[in-house]
Amino acid sequence: MDAIDHHGIAAALAFHGLIARGGIDFGKDEAVPPGPSGAPARAVLLVGHAGSSIWPAFAAWRATQPAGLPDPLDAWSRVVIGGVAARFGARAVSPSDRPWLPFQAWAMRAEGLRPSPLGILMHPVFGPWHAYRGALLFDAPLGLGQVEPQSKHHPCDACIGKxxxxxxxxxxxxxxxxxxxxxxxxxxxxxxxxxxxxxxxxxxxxxxxxxxxxxxxxxxxxxxxxxxxx
Ligand code: B12
Ligand code: SF4
Ligand code: SF4
Incomplete structure (x- = not known):
């Protein structure tokens, strides 16, 4: 099996204003969704945006679509992330897929993030202004290593007055x-x-x-x- 092309994936996502948000290798006994082969995935790479990074690409795509297209951001994300998945031997999934996949739980592990009092995850740089547009599932581990948890410098802990x-x-x-x-x-x-x-x-x-x-x-x-x- 070819090695996962992290740089190629990051560049392909960046073209659309998307960011590879970090990933995790699944443990052997975890209940996980299938990877591209249909066997349980070995790893997941989260894909998302910070601030308005996706807006120019999304707005340009939307202008080419029929008016009233339902859930256009989901549709755009599926097209773009599905294309990247096909190119790099991954299977794309969406935060809107049912049953809901545990995107926030994955993100807490992949990026060391913790929830804010608002429920959404707090990022030390992006604050509450970020979200996930999809994820890439792989049949091989990513080998990214452990991420330091945010627990020692969670911005919400130091926030006076909230x-x-x-x-x-x-x-x-x-x-x-x-x-x-x-x-x-x-x-x-x-x-x-x-x-x-x-x-x-x-x-x-x-x-x-x-x-x-x-x-x-x-x-x-x-x-x-x-x-x-x-
Ligand atoms: C259903 C849903 C909603 C529902 C209900 C949310 C709820 N609080 O129950 C509604 C429609 C209300 C909603 C609204 C919003 N949502 Co919403 N939602 C979802 C969705 C589709 C499923 C959530 C779910 O049940 N997952 C299933 C469980 C199994 O997944 P999980 O990761 O294990 O979830 C766990 C963690 O969230 C954790 N958790 C949550 N809060 C806390 C707090 C603490 C202290 C701890 C320890 C754990 C914890 O417990 C969950 C259950 O185990 C997710 C996408 C997804 N697939 O996860 C987006 C998602 C959570 N939503 C998101 C967003 C941005 C929003 C909105 C801001 C959107 C908007 N602009 O309107 C609002 C704000 C809501 C708010 N103030 O909390 C983002 C959050 C991104 C982030 N930065 O964390 C997600 C991840 C979607 C995305 N595309 O990125 N949402
Ligand atoms: S401030 Fe936020 S939580 Fe309150 S009503 Fe407005 S959107 Fe809803
Ligand atoms: S506790 Fe402070 S840092 Fe955390 S989400 Fe609220 S206002 Fe932002």
Missing amino acids: PCLKACPVGAHGEAGFAYEACLGHVRSPVGKSCASGGCLDRRACPVGHAYRYAPEQQAFHMAAFAGRS
Whole structure:
């Protein structure tokens, strides 16, 4: 079996504004999805974006698609990451695949990340402004080695006042987790325009990763998808 071409994969992803986000070799006794051969995968490489890195490529592709295409970001991600998988002997999967694959659990292991009080994972550089668009499953180990856990310098531990828990008009983030219905009701209401067009106020209140805040068009896109309006 050919060695995995890490540089080639990173370059192919970067062409679309995507980033190889780190990977893990699966243990022998783990329940894992099939790799390209159909046998249990030996490794997974996460693919995602930081800030608005994908927006130019995605927007250009979307302009060529029929208006009203459902879940366009998922569709674009499947096309692009599927193409990279075919080129480099991997099998592509999506965070939207059912049953849901444990993307956040994989990311915690691959990148040493930990959750923020918002539920989404906190990145020491990107803050809360990053996500996963897919993953590449392989039949061979990646051999990337252990990643240092973020536990010793998790930005949320040092964050005084935790402004991300204070900006939401309906207090949707708290110790009990995420009050999904309360959030959705607000975002869909006439008084929820700031969230609907500018993005989650709690997420925007986070002081980490300001340079990676999503551009206004991207904020509005994600919120429309969340509110079922895209
Ligand atoms: C269902 C879902 C939702 C649902 C419900 C979320 C929920 N809190 O239950 C809804 C629609 C509400 C939602 C909303 C959003 N989501 Co969502 N969602 C998912 C999805 C598709 C499945 C989650 C799941 O159940 N996975 C199955 C389990 C088995 O996977 P897992 O990795 O093991 O999940 C574990 C960890 O998440 C962990 N965990 C979660 N929180 C915490 C906290 C602590 C303290 C610990 C220890 C562990 C832990 O426990 C989970 C269960 O074992 C994932 C994609 C995916 N496939 O994971 C995205 C995902 C989690 N969502 C994501 C995002 C960005 C959002 C939104 C911000 C999107 C938006 N703009 O509207 C909002 C914000 C929600 C919020 N404030 O929490 C991102 C998070 C990226 C990141 N930086 O971490 C993901 C990974 C998708 C992606 N494309 O990257 N989401
Ligand atoms: S505001 Fe503070 S606690 Fe909240 S996500 Fe940002 S760094 Fe973490
Ligand atoms: S999107 Fe708006 S309503 Fe929902 S959690 Fe964020 S601030 Fe609250």
